[in-house]
Structures are given as C-alpha cells and as structure tokens.
Amino acid sequence: MATNQLSLGLPKWVYLPATLGGLFVALPLAALVLRADWGNFAELITSESSLDALWLSLRTSLASTAACLLLGVPMAAVLARTDFPGQSLARSLVLLPLVLPPVVSGIALLYAFGRRGLLGEPLELLGIEVAFSTIAVVMAQTFVALPFLVISLEGTMRSVGQRYEAVAATLGARPSTILFRVSLPLALPGLASGAVLAFARSLGEFGATITFAGAMQGTTATLPIQIYLERFTNPDAAIALSMTLVVVAVVVITVARPGRNAL
C-alpha cells in the first residue's frame, strides 16, 4: 500500500477509543503471560491429564476438520453453483451454529443423537452409543465448525465465477473432473482458510462438547474442558494449557490470514 497517503477521513480523537480497544484485547493476554508459572511450564503441560487433553483435542479437531471438508465442500458447491427455491433459507440454516450459543447446540445434539434422542433408539439397536463418547466430541466440534468452512469456500467459489468451469466442460471434462481439477483448485485459498478456521473452532469448542459429550479424562475432556476443570484446583496448569491454546491461535491467525481471503 502507498505509505505516503494521508488519511483524510480520520479525525485525531479516533485514536483514543482505538487504542483503548487494542489494550482491552492485549491486557488479558499479557496478564496470562505474567501470571504463568514459567519455571514449571514444561512439567505442567506434560502432566498425564494435560497430555491426555492435548492429544484428545488434536485428534478430535483433526477428525472434525476432515468431517467438515467431507460435508462442507459439497454443501458450499451446491450453495455456490445452484439456484433452488429456499436456497437462502438453506444457507441461513447452515450458518445457524455460527450464532447459536454452543450450549444450545449441545442440547440440540443430545436430543437428536443422545440415548433418549430422536435417533437414540435406532442407534442403540445398532449397538452404537454416541453421547458422552469421543465420537460425540467430534460431532459437537463438526456441528459448530462446519459453517466456517462452508461460508469461506462458498464465497471464494462465487468470486472465482463459472467461466473456467465452462471452458473445462467444452474441453470435454465431466462435472466430477471439473470439480476436482478446476473448481476446487481455483478456490484453494478459500478452502484452506476455511479448513484452518474450522480446525481452530474445533480446538476451542467448549459449550456444545461439555453438554453433549461430558468431561471424562482421556475420552471427552478436551483442552478447553481440562482448563475449565483445573482452573480452581490447579490454576498453574490451567494457565499453562491456556498459553498453549494462545500459541495455536496465533499460528492459525497467521496461516488463515482472514481478510486477505474470503473471510
């Protein structure tokens, strides 16, 4: 950007609230850094319960990111490339978990897939018990992370347009070939940032998970849940684990670069 350009529409007083806002975000993070027990940091995050939580969070977040890709890519493609009655309603529905309180999402999942839920009985007959298992963790994470992938990929696919797809068709490419060799490669920035954001959202998921999956060490107690559980009994461990999530968040923000892509 041109560095010599003057910001003519920017009154001086704007700097005051802008600075206050910046401090408001930075101060709690600084407090966390100052309060951390750096001497025992390695020990705190390598305790058995911490490692269990870390490992569980990593596994479930990767699994839910994969699930988001598997379900979200087709959803984004349908929303971006078709025109059907009720489409805007369908889009609102897909984006709902974005604004829904996570605890409500958890309750909803419980009444759909829980033992007394809508699909509970048929699932039980098949010998599958979803609620309060690691699968429930992945489902809760997928439920809240899916909109991030769909919204990002749909936006990119729309802005790329259909001209390249038309050319590919006249060159003899079938619809599946076009999707995998033209549409998705061209929408790769949106796909990548959507996947990274979905991963980050999964990693941070708390409300829906604790409601639908519970908080059992090793099976459902993910990092955020572990932090919540330890914050009174072992505050130093809670802070150390929080620092770990802050580092992951910084990495994600750097990689996903929101603003430069679709989001």
Next chain:
Amino acid sequence: MSTLEYAAQVREIAADFQVTSGETVALLGPNGAGKSTVLKVIAGLISPDSGAVTLAGHDLAKVTPHDRGVALLAQDPLLFPHLSALSNVAFGLRARRARRKEALDTAHEWLKRVGADDLADRRPDTLSGGQAQRVAIARALATTPKIMLLDEPMAALDVNAAPEIRQLLGRVLKERTAIIVTHDALDALLLADRVIVLEEGQVVEQGPTADVLTHPRSKFAAQIAGLNLITGVWRDGDLTHGDLHINGLTPEGAPTTGSPTIAVFAPSAVAVYADPPHGSPRNVLPATVTELEPRGQRVLARTQVGELAVAAEITPAAAIDLGLTAGTRVYLSVKATEVKIYPTG
C-alpha cells in the same frame, strides 16, 4: 463430417443458419445482436427455449457439453491459472482419459504448431495476452473438436499481437469447421469463407465473404464493410492482377512472392478524375462507370476496372462536374497509404 444446423430460439434471439463441414463462418452483428448467445447455445452453456441444434446429424439437446466436441475460444484466453501452459493444453486430453505421457506429448505437439513450445512450463500469469491466446488455441485444438467457436478472439489483444494471432487462426482454421464472432471486417475477410450477419437476433444477410463485404445489404454489414477488394498475386512489392499493379501498405507484413494476396480500400479513399492524375504515390486505375447510387450526402459511383468492380464515394458536385453517367470513362486514383494488402494464402 461435422455440419452444423442451427434453428433455435433463446428469448428474442431466433437465428436459423447452417455451417457446412470444413467451412469457417464469420458471425457479424452489432452489440446485443445475440452472437455470443448463439455460440453458448452451440457449446451447451445455455439451453434454448425451443428449436434444435444438430451437429454432424446429432441433436445436441441430447448431448452434454463435455461430449459435444465443441471447443470455445473467448476474448479472454481463460487459461487455468493453477496449471502450466503445457498442462493447460493437456487438460482436455486428460479429461478424455488419455494417458499422462500421451497427453503431454500431444500437448507439446500442439504448442509447437502454434509456435508456443518455448512457453510450455510457464504459468498463465507470466504470459502476455498474445502468448496466452496462442496457448488457448492449442488447448482448444488439442481436443480435436468437431466445431470450433471463436468469440472475438482478437478483441482483447494489443495492436501488435492481433495480426499474429489472426495469421495463426488463418492457418489452423483452414479445413476446419468454425464460427468466428467478430466486429472487424478484416477478421471476416481473412478468416472466413462465408459471412452471416445477425441483427436483433435474426439472420439478416449471409453469403460468401467477398460478396457481403463488397455489396453489403444489411445495415450492419454496410457500416463495417462496403469495401473494395482486389485479389491477386504478390510480385515485386505490388499486388498484381492481370495488367493491374496495386501498391499499398502491408500491415501484417509483406506476403511472399507469388502468394495470393488481397488489397482492401474504402470507396471513400477513391478519387475520380477525367484525365490520368499525377503526384504523390498513388494507384491509377482506368475504369468505366456502371451505376451511380445516392448515399446520403454522397454519391457512390460503381465502376468496372477490367472485370473488377470498384466503388468510389464522391460528392454530388464532383459527379456533376465530371458529367458521370453509366458508360463514362474515368480514372480512379487511390493513395497507396489508403490501401491495405494482406496475404490470404
């Protein structure tokens, strides 16, 4: 054989025409006449409201776009930005299940044929407009389409690149079935065997290129054409036709000696004299007036030069001064700078 029969309606565009196998047709017409729509219907990107399009005897309504064998070349080359030039050309072959090695070999072959083999490894964003269009031409032809559709392929190119691409198209479209949409009479003249003029969604005129461009009947063709065309052979820096020698500019490079050429000049560039004129370098042609036609504020004098028809646009005052009537013997004068000579072979 890949004859195309088009008789379809989309909204108010209801064109009806044929393109015979091996023929290149120029589709002319003002903006909004429906030229691009017609191409999209043939390519299968738009479905017609009614009517039918058949290619090589097959009703295209029953054929998906990827099975039609219809290649589309647009103003924008639209090379896939994530693939190299070579992979772009190989794309259609790979999509048709050719083996990787085979596809790449064929792609190389096509890049060579369009004079772009040295660009094989380049990414599309590093190519100039003309280079990208070359690669796009190779990509379209590599799929051996039954018909090639070109939508103003030179419109986005700069003045230096356009003549090169036009020559390349002239070479590769020979013997191929093709439709080229253009605004430029020159494209039609150098690339097309036949011209179809579309106005407000209807075919208003069609015929051999030279006929339509010299004797346009439709409003649009008259605007862009109404040109004098003299065909001949390039010899000693002149176009030679019998005893006639035409001197002019060669904007696309000098033709090779003995090759067929065509000289193009507007009737407004022709001056009429009772006696042979002298002065700056000019072509002087002895002629006989055959007909006078009013053209708004001007008069179009149609004349015969030997067996050639040449039209001159003059003022009514000049026509009266010279006492022009059918049969008057005159001298036509055309400045060399007003004549453009193109190779046609």
